[in-house]
Amino acid sequence: MAAWEELDEALRDYQATCNGNERLRKMQKDWSKVLHFDCEDNGVKFTMDVDHGEIVSYCQGHAGVPDIVVTTDSETFCDMFWGDLNPVQKYLRGEIKVKGSQEDVMRLDAISYIIWPD
Amino acid sequence: MSEGSAVAQESAGTGLRRSLGLTGATMTSTGLAFAVIDYIAVVSILSYTVGVSAWLAVLIAGLLVLVVSGLFSELNGLYPTAAGIRLYMTSAMGERKALITTFTYLTSVVLVIAADAFLIGSAIQHVIGGPSIAAYAWIIGLLTFAVGGNLLGVRMAGVVQTVVTSIVLVSTFVISVVAIATVHGGYSHPLGLFHKGVFHGIQALIFAVFLYAAFEWVTTAAEEVRKPAVITRALFIAPAILFVVAGIFSVALAHAVPRGAVHGSAYPQLLLGKAALGELGMLWMLGATMVAAMNTFNGGFLVASRFIYAAAREGILPRAFAKLNMKAVPWVAVVSLGVGAAVIAAVVFATRQWLLLVAVGSVLEAGIYAVAGYCVYRLRRKEVDRERPFRLRFGDLLSIFAIVVFGLLALLGAFSDPSHPSHLSLLPILVVAVLAALSTGYVLCIMPSVRAKAAARAAVARPRRRPSREGTHETG
Numbered sequence: 001m002a003a004w005e006e007l008d009e010a011l012r013d014y015q016a017t018c019n020g021n022e023r024l025r026k027m028q029k030d031w032s033k034v035l036h037f038d039c040e041d042n043g044v045k046f047t048m049d050v051d052h053g054e055i056v057s058y059c060q061g062h063a064g065v066p067d068i069v070v071t072t073d074s075e076t077f078c079d080m081f082w083g084d085l086n087p088v089q090k091y092l093r094g095e096i097k098v099k100g101s102q103e104d105v106m107r108l109d110a111i112s113y114i115i116w117p118d
Numbered sequence: 119m120s121e122g123s124a125v126a127q128e129s130a131g132t133g134l135r136r137s138l139g140l141t142g143a144t145m146t147s148t149g150l151a152f153a154v155i156d157y158i159a160v161v162s163i164l165s166y167t168v169g170v171s172a173w174l175a176v177l178i179a180g181l182l183v184l185v186v187s188g189l190f191s192e193l194n195g196l197y198p199t200a201a202g203i204r205l206y207m208t209s210a211m212g213e214r215k216a217l218i219t220t221f222t223y224l225t226s227v228v229l230v231i232a233a234d235a236f237l238i239g240s241a242i243q244h245v246i247g248g249p250s251i252a253a254y255a256w257i258i259g260l261l262t263f264a265v266g267g268n269l270l271g272v273r274m275a276g277v278v279q280t281v282v283t284s285i286v287l288v289s290t291f292v293i294s295v296v297a298i299a300t301v302h303g304g305y306s307h308p309l310g311l312f313h314k315g316v317f318h319g320i321q322a323l324i325f326a327v328f329l330y331a332a333f334e335w336v337t338t339a340a341e342e343v344r345k346p347a348v349i350t351r352a353l354f355i356a357p358a359i360l361f362v363v364a365g366i367f368s369v370a371l372a373h374a375v376p377r378g379a380v381h382g383s384a385y386p387q388l389l390l391g392k393a394a395l396g397e398l399g400m401l402w403m404l405g406a407t408m409v410a411a412m413n414t415f416n417g418g419f420l421v422a423s424r425f426i427y428a429a430a431r432e433g434i435l436p437r438a439f440a441k442l443n444m445k446a447v448p449w450v451a452v453v454s455l456g457v458g459a460a461v462i463a464a465v466v467f468a469t470r471q472w473l474l475l476v477a478v479g480s481v482l483e484a485g486i487y488a489v490a491g492y493c494v495y496r497l498r499r500k501e502v503d504r505e506r507p508f509r510l511r512f513g514d515l516l517s518i519f520a521i522v523v524f525g526l527l528a529l530l531g532a533f534s535d536p537s538h539p540s541h542l543s544l545l546p547i548l549v550v551a552v553l554a555a556l557s558t559g560y561v562l563c564i565m566p567s568v569r570a571k572a573a574a575r576a577a578v579a580r581p582r583r584r585p586s587r588e589g590t591h592e593t594g
Contacts, residue, residue: 109431
């Protein structure tokens, strides 16, 4: 089980990696979304704000009205944000649950694919 | 909201900013089912029936499909995700069988895209004239337009999709009513579904089931609905709408257009439009046909290309299919679908065997409904304690009923060909067998090495980045 401090570290790295990737920023320039994340094992919740492809902020707790809600355990979130797992495999096994439009789900995975191509 | 670990105020609820309501979900389901090829499916039904009795086949098929609505509602409740079909099939029958079934089923999407492109090309060529090869030029033009739109990330918004579907349904309904009201003559054999014999009546039923094909794809929108029950309701309402529209279209077509003109025609809806309102009616139905194709191209390319992308990301299809363009569109998947559809359309154009596509589609669809019955039956035993927001009443009995009835319909459909003088042919079973053999061959012989390569790539691509801590477990 990962505490908020670990998630925070992973998110900080994820934010820097995403925002530093020119191709991703260009690809996602028309994508502005509020994402809510729920850790089902320890109840930690956090929010990410994406504005024109840039992760402008993230914070603990749920803020605003989400476009996407992602639910899984805290360890999976940590590994996902560090790029140590392929989120699609977890999603197709039902271990990551997503609420949101199919287009947004696709975009969310595209982020991982662009910054950490296999 | 500030960066880092600042704690924000909790939002009052977790409702999404934008979500799909009952109207949107119902229209999505109806729009996915009502393709241009449905007009041709009605022609196929007319081949096996007399008078205006085709409506009865549409009704009985609709009632059978309501059982399917119940089955998919239960499965969707178990796995409310766009990946649901993969999850419940894998759980019920194992991964390899699930993948073989899914890949074979996916080919029906390409068939429908190809069929619609062919039928619209033929309809346009019929209206504006010119050499017959012009029809294929139209087909290529339409597919290029559809592929281009997809590559540019153009998608129909939910409201537009609802409007588009409504236009197609209302146009078909109104033209049918006008034809019935204005063309004089009797209505023979309104209940004579089995007048040509029981076997022909059952064959008519097989093609009538195809009229509802793909309505169940609305379950892939499970992650964007306001409440899970929305999908269930849409699955029950959409077949009713489809019955009303397709049923009245079948009656109007049988009543207002001579059988000789209908059989062998790739554009029966234009003939009905002309019978109802002359040139205006024909142009009206041409417009409706093109609008219907927008739905097919939008839904078909989107569903199929995203499935291919996810499969490539998972490592079960070559990684090239996961390549994204700058609009985050899996361009290799989209282009491959477009090329595949163009090739199939070319074969249909050369052989004039468009009714064969209906037959193959009917077999695949009836087959998948039988598989849905098996999944419900199996998962009720395997996943007894899993939460079921929707539990089909008499589910055990109805799942066995679906396996038997739709299994038999698929089997009979595999030998039914309305374009053949005897209405029987080995062509449908041959095409389905080739598709199934290709899927099986891929899953058994090629996929293991594709998967092994993906795993090897992932292992050597980069070292684990997450700092190790006490109590941290590796996942993935």
